[in-house]
Amino acid sequence: MNKAFEDFLAWTCANEWGSEETQKKTLNNGVTLSIWDSGVLEVSPPKPGKKDIVLSCAVHGNETAPIEICRDIINDIITEKQTVIHRTLFLIANPASINKGERFVEENMNRLFSGAHSNGKAHNKERERAAKIEQYVKRFYETSPEGERERLHYDLHTAIRDSKREKFAVYPFTHGKPYNKHQLQFLLACGVDTVLLNQAPTTTFSYFSVNEFNAHAFTVELGKVRPFGENDRSKFAAAEQTLRRLISEDSLDFGSFEPNKHFIFKEAQTINRMNEDFELNFADDVANFTSFDKGDLLARDGDENLYAQHDGEHIIFPNAKVALGQRALLTVVRVPTESLELE
Numbered sequence: 001m002n003k004a005f006e007d008f009l010a011w012t013c014a015n016e017w018g019s020e021e022t023q024k025k026t027l028n029n030g031v032t033l034s035i036w037d038s039g040v041l042e043v044s045p046p047k048p049g050k051k052d053i054v055l056s057c058a059v060h061g062n063e064t065a066p067i068e069i070c071r072d073i074i075n076d077i078i079t080e081k082q083t084v085i086h087r088t089l090f091l092i093a094n095p096a097s098i099n100k101g102e103r104f105v106e107e108n109m110n111r112l113f114s115g116a117h118s119n120g121k122a123h124n125k126e127r128e129r130a131a132k133i134e135q136y137v138k139r140f141y142e143t144s145p146e147g148e149r150e151r152l153h154y155d156l157h158t159a160i161r162d163s164k165r166e167k168f169a170v171y172p173f174t175h176g177k178p179y180n181k182h183q184l185q186f187l188l189a190c191g192v193d194t195v196l197l198n199q200a201p202t203t204t205f206s207y208f209s210v211n212e213f214n215a216h217a218f219t220v221e222l223g224k225v226r227p228f229g230e231n232d233r234s235k236f237a238a239a240e241q242t243l244r245r246l247i248s249e250d251s252l253d254f255g256s257f258e259p260n261k262h263f264i265f266k267e268a269q270t271i272n273r274m275n276e277d278f279e280l281n282f283a284d285d286v287a288n289f290t291s292f293d294k295g296d297l298l299a300r301d302g303d304e305n306l307y308a309q310h311d312g313e314h315i316i317f318p319n320a321k322v323a324l325g326q327r328a329l330l331t332v333v334r335v336p337t338e339s340l341e342l343e
């Protein structure tokens, strides 16, 4: 068997910044596999269902649980153990950062979408790769069969810190469009009962798919960063199983929507690091979703003190070492699920 189809992840990592060798193969079950680049695999069933699904991992190379999940699903597709009835695009976004075992090589790829890769004078391989990935997503969504389609994108990550809520998703800014009940139920079936609602555009991959392709797209955080082989896969079994069902079943029925099963948080503050002397006012081992009260000092940025603005303001993704101008801390407050406009 061809190397790329023998072990797609290994071949991808051996061609870490891309490969111009496009490859195609039709399996005995009629499913066609097309490799557009390293890490970019389109799976096309002979009579595709109505969903166009993007599953991405390794936007950050050290977030290995999602890479293991995608690797195993891809291998099972190639060996025909996993059926696929909807067009699916797998993206292993930043293989060079996997090889390095780090979040990124030169620049955080998840700040480079929606054209941010071309802002300013900087040039690097992550920028080039982000630009190519945008084009692959565009090509995938825009070459779908005629008729009403549902576009989906789950961008799988893990968090740097421990979290009081182990699995959670970021719902990118919808520009006022209602939130989707079925998507909240899908996330819940993945074991993700906690969802953070962004209140403004970002340059993340999931927002790109929401904003440019009207997809239901999410950043999904599946636990904590660990090296390959050290993930407790039983903790992500529901996510893996539900993703497998998504690509192989016509539609998923989760029964009636139960608001009390979903824990929804709304963005309160996004604190960007603007100065070299930036520090968080809590220890490195303080977990995501730790709650602060109004007036508590959260961070110092140069001469400015930044405080919690609400009681019950929870900290997410604290990272004092981000590049200047980037998000060093997100804070969120709980909102009742019933308060959301849902479709």
Ligand SMILES: O=C(O)CCC(=O)N[C@@H](CCC(=O)O)C(=O)O
Residues within 6 Å of the ligand: 060, 110, 157, 158, 159, 160, 161, 170, 204, 206, 219, 316, 317, 318, 319
């Ligand atoms: O744990 C952390 O600090 C970061 C984990 C991670 O990579 N999260 C994503 C979230 C993207 C989003 O806000 O939709 C990121 O920071 O890129």
Ligand SMILES: [Zn+2]
Residues within 6 Å of the ligand: 059, 060, 063, 157, 158
């Ligand atoms: Zn990540």
